[in-house]
Amino acid sequence: MTNDPTPPPSSRAVLVTGGSRGIGRAIARAFAARGDRVAVHWGESRDRAEAVLAELPGSGHVLVQADLTDAGAVAAMVDSAADALGGLDVLVNNAGVFTASPPLSSSYERWQEVWARTLAVNLVGAANATFRAVPHLRAAGGGAVMNVSSRGAFRGEPDNPAYGASKAGLNAFAQSMAVALAPLGISVSCVAPGFVQTEMAREVLDGPGGAAVRAQSPFGRVARPEEVASAVLWLASPEARFSTGTIVDVNGASYLRS
Numbered sequence: 092m093t094n095d096p097t098p099p100p101s102s103r104a105v106l107v108t109g110g111s112r113g114i115g116r117a118i119a120r121a122f123a124a125r126g127d128r129v130a131v132h133w134g135e136s137r138d139r140a141e142a143v144l145a146e147l148p149g150s151g152h153v154l155v156q157a158d159l160t161d162a163g164a165v166a167a168m169v170d171s172a173a174d175a176l177g178g179l180d181v182l183v184n185n186a187g188v189f190t191a192s193p194p195l196s197s198s199y200e201r202w203q204e205v206w207a208r209t210l211a212v213n214l215v216g217a218a219n220a221t222f223r224a225v226p227h228l229r230a231a232g233g234g235a236v237m238n239v240s241s242r243g244a245f246r247g248e249p250d251n252p253a254y255g256a257s258k259a260g261l262n263a264f265a266q267s268m269a270v271a272l273a274p275l276g277i278s279v280s281c282v283a284p285g286f287v288q289t290e291m292a293r294e295v296l297d298g299p300g301g302a303a304v305r306a307q308s309p310f311g312r313v314a315r316p317e318e319v320a321s322a323v324l325w326l327a328s329p330e331a332r333f334s335t336g337t338i339v340d341v342n343g344a345s346y347l348r349s
């Protein structure tokens with residue numbers, strides 16, 4: 092009897108939008124740690140994206156840039172990621188913006204500006220990236236599209252209704268695409284974190300309301316980016332293919348939906 096060495100896991104080509112920091116950085120690290128090749132997308136944080144690239148384990152990783160509000164730039168970015176990685180197996184729509192715009196204290200101009208930008212990045216940017224990724228995923232014989240949504244889609248975002256609406260839209264988009272793309276062997280799912288320890292949440296977590304936010308979970312804390320990344324990693328795996336269309340909560344039981 093021979094002791095066959097365990098074959099190395101096959102390396103997938105993975106594009107992570109908003110990989111330059113926060114949750115995207117943790118997602119890029121999680122895929123790289125299992126042997127995948129990662130395209131780390133950035134919008135404005137070039138230095139930080141370079142630092143993420145330098146710290147990724149393994150090899151074959153690249154940087155790609157695009158402002159996700161620019162449809163042409165998104166198309167070129169997805170194609171260049173697939174070119175540089177030698178194909179595409181997984182797209183992670185992670186990039187997002189949160190800009191407070193309370194309905195009772197915003198000017199109409201501010202309200203318009205926040206709605207336009209929030210939907211452009213969080214929803215239309217993800218939809219465009221997905222559209223452009225499909226031919227590459229199809230050429231690879233299937234794959235996965237993961238979307239980083241939010242608890243706010245279900246619980247409400249009173250200080251930023253555009254954000255809640257963008258994430259509810261992202262969930263609906265993902266579920267529609269799960270049905271549309273299943274015949275191609277492509278799964279489409281979401282993770283919906285509550286508060287996560289990143290720059291996006293820093294002002295709230297470090298402010299006077301931080302303790303109350305942590306107390307929303309019976310664990311008495313918010314999520315670490317790595318906890319969101321591990322859910323994405325599993326959902327993107329072939330083992331999770333039949334869970335397509337799922338929205339996985341990563342909120343420490345701070346909000347239980349039926």
Ligand code: NAP
Pocket residue numbers: 108109110111112113114115132133134135136137157158159160185186187188189212239240241242283284285286287288289290291292
């Ligand atoms: P973050 O630290 O603020 O990072 C946001 C990322 O999105 C950055 O990499 C940024 O890239 C990218 N981005 C933003 N606007 C862009 C644009 N117009 N074009 C290209 N890239 C753009 O946020 P995070 O906390 O990691 O959030 C990641 C995802 O998780 C988002 O979708 C967010 O809505 C979601 N989420 C976060 C929390 C939380 O509490 N943190 C909770 C629930 C869901 P550059 O810096 O390179 O421009």
